[in-house]
Amino acid sequence: MFTIIGERINTTLKKVQAAVAERDAAYITDDVKKQDAAGATYIDVNAGARIGHEEADMRWLIDVVQSATKLPLCLDSPDPNILEMAYGLVGSKPMINSISLEKDRFAPMMRYLAGKECRIIALCMDDSGMPKSAEDIISRARQLVAELEKAGFKRDDIFIDPLIQPMSVDIRNGSMAMDAVAGIVAEVPGVHITGGLSNISYGLPQRRIINRCFLAMMVAHGFDSAIMDPLDKDLMALTTTADMLKGNDNFCMKYIKAVRAGKVVA
Numbered sequence: 001m002f003t004i005i006g007e008r009i010n011t012t013l014k015k016v017q018a019a020v021a022e023r024d025a026a027y028i029t030d031d032v033k034k035q036d037a038a039g040a041t042y043i044d045v046n047a048g049a050r051i052g053h054e055e056a057d058m059r060w061l062i063d064v065v066q067s068a069t070k071l072p073l074c075l076d077s078p079d080p081n082i083l084e085m086a087y088g089l090v091g092s093k094p095m096i097n098s099i100s101l102e103k104d105r106f107a108p109m110m111r112y113l114a115g116k117e118c119r120i121i122a123l124c125m126d127d128s129g130m131p132k133s134a135e136d137i138i139s140r141a142r143q144l145v146a147e148l149e150k151a152g153f154k155r156d157d158i159f160i161d162p163l164i165q166p167m168s169v170d171i172r173n174g175s176m177a178m179d180a181v182a183g184i185v186a187e188v189p190g191v192h193i194t195g196g197l198s199n200i201s202y203g204l205p206q207r208r209i210i211n212r213c214f215l216a217m218m219v220a221h222g223f224d225s226a227i228m229d230p231l232d233k234d235l236m237a238l239t240t241t242a243d244m245l246k247g248n249d250n251f252c253m254k255y256i257k258a259v260r261a262g263k264v265v266a
């Protein structure tokens with residue numbers, strides 16, 4: 001199954017930030033219900049943008065989001081203290097976004113994760129910074145999976161994020177990500193691969209076209225999850241279609257169901 005992590009509850013988005021500042025629960029509730037109806041698997045919740053308010057904002061958001069949907073949450077913060085508080089508030093097994101190999105983040109996050117019932121997004125980031133080649137990404141993925149499995153996590157609960165970087169920064173960033181995904185599938189079979197899809201189009205015009213095209217290309221290489229906007233209908237239709245074409249949809253049943261539900265229309 002392709003795992004769709006709905007990205008819209010994030011205080012870096014101006015409307016969300018205003019709604020959070022005003023404690024406008026109706027706005028958040030409406031957005032979450034739309035993401036749920038559109039087919040999100042998880043609702044990402046990121047309260048990091050209002051400096052000094054992350055803890056209170058996260059607490060409020062989790063309460064409002066969980067009242068709006070039964071979907072599990074993807075708790076998005078680099079801070080283990082925020083994640084600790086957030087974990088205590090969720091009603092179903094969450095996704096923790098994220099851990100990385102950075103020294104000051106890895107050990108506190110591993111302590112945090114010990115004994116918890118959760119899935120994990122693991123970023124291919126270490127102290128030397130963003131990855132510079134597909135080989136970098138693959139070796140970091142291998143290390144992350146080894147450490148997380150040693151700590152008792154099942155491979156099916158681990159989502160590797162290869163760190164998608166913008167085409168506007170380096171024209172090789174798309175093929176680096178695709179080669180990395182193919183390498184992770186070959187070397188760490190069974191692990192999930194996700195990432196912030198829209199990073200690819202940063203700084204370019206008509207971003208949604210780029211995001212949609214890239215999603216299809218990434219799925220062809222083995223990407224089986226994305227942090228994305230489930231309200232982009234064309235993106236959702238392409239996700240269902242690409243996953244079917246990749247061979248992940250027995251008898252094309254999910255595709256046909258999506259067509260019948262009016263979710264795939266040319």
Ligand code: THG
Nearest residue numbers: 007010012013014076097098121161195196198227
């Ligand atoms: N990897 C992981 N987690 C992540 C990211 C990632 N979490 C945050 C982010 N990246 C993914 N989430 C979003 C949420 C919203 C938007 C993009 C990514 C978004 N941005 C618009 C834009 O960039 O133009 C609008 C911005 C605005 O309105 O101000 O919608 O990579 N593990």
